[in-house]
Amino acid sequence: MVILVSGRGSNLQALINAIRDGKLPAEILAVISNEPGAPAVARARTAGIPVHVIDHRDYPSREEFDHALMQQIDAYQPRLVTLAGFMRILSDAFIGHYHERLMNIHPSLLPAFPGLNTHARALAGGAKFHGASVHFVTHEVDGGPVIIQASVPVLPDDTPEILAERVLAEEHRIYPLAIEWFLNNRLSVDQGRVLLDGQRRPEQGLIEEDISLNKPETR
Secondary structure (H helix, E strand, C coil): CEEEECCCCHHHHHHHHHHHCCCCCCCCCEEEECCCCCHHHHHHHHCCCCEEECCHHHCCCHHHHHHHHHHHHHCCCCCCEEEECCCCCCCHHHHHHCCCCEEEEECCCCCCCCCCCHHHHHHHCCCCEEEEEEEECCCCCCCCCEEEEEEEECCCCCCHHHHHHHHHHHHHHHHHHHHHHHHCCCEEEECCEEEECCECCCCCCCCHHHHHHCCCCCC
């Protein structure tokens, strides 16, 4: 796989660790970042992974940046492209090019709280449960078919930072699992729903009660 990054790279490091520890039978062919100074770049170089920096500021349009990105990715011919904190909205051409082999991890229980600032929004909305979702990327931002989710309780003394750390631990657990399923040809998409071994499955760690409780409190 090729991994796209923009930030500190904690999910990248989790994948590196999972491969190193024999828990994820995969190979990271390259890491590509749009941010030259991203800590994720240093993590990849420390791990001996080829790194490419393609600064989006060097391109006059989103489409031209995405074209350059596609060219670099395709040079490695990966089976899977994974987003690990890649903070760019991708063009339709890019998403279509990697249809059903472009994967992202998002820090919320989608479809709740797509976009940014998910932890603060979960707290402000009175959510009882929060979590993370791995999904295939489609033209709708954070709206693609969900592969796996994991939930955590929202506690009375939580701040966005504390909640984020609890969610991050689940991100590090479920992203390698979703990638392993993909690389072992266990995933398929039927009518917008992800199947594992041809069967629908409940999202990991998520129960129906979580959904019903994940609503703003009335006062």
